[in-house]
Amino acid sequence: MASVDSLPAHDATPRATPNPRGASALGGEPGPLGGEIGVSTLAVHAGEARQKHGDAITDPIFCASTYTFADTQSVIDFIEQDQPREEYGRYGNPGERVAERKLAALEGAEAALVFSSGMAAFVGLLMTKLSQGDEVLFFDECYHRSRQFCREHLSRFGVTTRQVKTGDYQAMADAISPATRMLISESPTNPHQSIIDLERFAELGRDHGVETLIDATLATPYNLRPIDAGIDYVLHSATKYLGGHNDLLAGVVAGSAAQLEPVRNLRGIMGAVNGPQNLYLLLRGLKTFELRMQRHNENGLRVAQFLEAHPRVEKVYYPGLESHAYHDVARRTMRGYGGLVTFLIKDADWRETADVVDGARIARIAPSLGGVETLIEQPLVMSYYKQTPEDRAKFGIPDNMIRLACGIEDSADLIADLDQALAGRKA
Numbered sequence: 001m002a003s004v005d006s007l008p009a010h011d012a013t014p015r016a017t018p019n020p021r022g023a024s025a026l027g028g029e030p031g032p033l034g035g036e037i038g039v040s041t042l043a044v045h046a047g048e049a050r051q052k053h054g055d056a057i058t059d060p061i062f063c064a065s066t067y068t069f070a071d072t073q074s075v076i077d078f079i080e081q082d083q084p085r086e087e088y089g090r091y092g093n094p095g096e097r098v099a100e101r102k103l104a105a106l107e108g109a110e111a112a113l114v115f116s117s118g119m120a121a122f123v124g125l126l127m128t129k130l131s132q133g134d135e136v137l138f139f140d141e142c143y144h145r146s147r148q149f150c151r152e153h154l155s156r157f158g159v160t161t162r163q164v165k166t167g168d169y170q171a172m173a174d175a176i177s178p179a180t181r182m183l184i185s186e187s188p189t190n191p192h193q194s195i196i197d198l199e200r201f202a203e204l205g206r207d208h209g210v211e212t213l214i215d216a217t218l219a220t221p222y223n224l225r226p227i228d229a230g231i232d233y234v235l236h237s238a239t240k241y242l243g244g245h246n247d248l249l250a251g252v253v254a255g256s257a258a259q260l261e262p263v264r265n266l267r268g269i270m271g272a273v274n275g276p277q278n279l280y281l282l283l284r285g286l287k288t289f290e291l292r293m294q295r296h297n298e299n300g301l302r303v304a305q306f307l308e309a310h311p312r313v314e315k316v317y318y319p320g321l322e323s324h325a326y327h328d329v330a331r332r333t334m335r336g337y338g339g340l341v342t343f344l345i346k347d348a349d350w351r352e353t354a355d356v357v358d359g360a361r362i363a364r365i366a367p368s369l370g371g372v373e374t375l376i377e378q379p380l381v382m383s384y385y386k387q388t389p390e391d392r393a394k395f396g397i398p399d400n401m402i403r404l405a406c407g408i409e410d411s412a413d414l415i416a417d418l419d420q421a422l423a424g425r426k427a
């Protein structure tokens, strides 16, 4: 948990361009409160200068692709002294600095880097860290696009990808070779919601001198603390709970400043950065991060309990339920279990399952999760339509599976909506 040092110091000097190294805007002064700071206080204040441009309470949107120097000597000073200021939009934006400091504080990490999407963050990190002859190891329930990038694209640069069954730590230990550079998992996984024992995963990496990466998109720093558990890098699709309103794409990777510096440099070359308006939306969304997460957690648990007791439901995958295979590790390591609930309709073929999806009146049919609106989808149709039945069986995607991403509506309404959809009544 962050301390008051993560908040803006009372006497912070007004700055048009906050210090990218974070020193002044993050405080460093002992705060007036003492002790540790709560998640909402960090979400609202961390990373921001106390007195802002134009004396406005919000950080402004800097619509600038480039930044001016007063004279030639200023350019030379900037380069020679590595001065903390903006130069060109691909290398940074004042809003990006604020978002990165806020996200690092929320994550309990030394540093964070914001990218234009979760996948851009993943690609940027791996392109920085891997070279020809290296190998990455995945737990096999990781996001399919992440594994696809490694299998189909990193392979062209001589990087090998291997995967082992999720949760089989011995198989992962056995698979580590002198070429292995990174161990990758998601927690919770999607859509089965398997939970990783983070300390065990981190130890596996440390024991073999291999870096570890956890994609904690489904958990967020509110529900899971991978950095505290010793994981090297935490990745989020900020498109989901961090942005929280289904209105932006963004990604973030958090870790130590030294490990992320080369990633920042590659991002400056790739240009996978957010526009200034997008950064504002992300900062705006983050202000209510804890409140939204509390409601997502509450809705997820109530809906999962309702579904588990429903006669038309065969099985529910939700780590907060005692029946879930990973409930013990989830209870030990998570603050809450998020808004995603996966379930199977009893004795239903794909069409009868689609009827339940189509019967929902509040939940909207769409991919994604973590926004204020509840979304529903049938994985068979949404993400696995072109896969063979054999491949779907291999990935554990039966025809009667539904994925519900609870938003922040009232749980009683979400439950009533599911109840009528399961009863087969149409609007």
Ligand SMILES: Cc1ncc(COP(=O)(O)O)c(C=O)c1O
Residues within 6 Å of the ligand: 117, 118, 119, 120, 143, 186, 190, 215, 217, 218, 236, 237, 238, 239, 249, 250, 251, 368
């Ligand atoms: C777990 C997980 N990681 C990463 C991503 C990629 O994020 P983005 O869509 O922001 O590129 C997704 C997207 O669905 C995801 O679900």
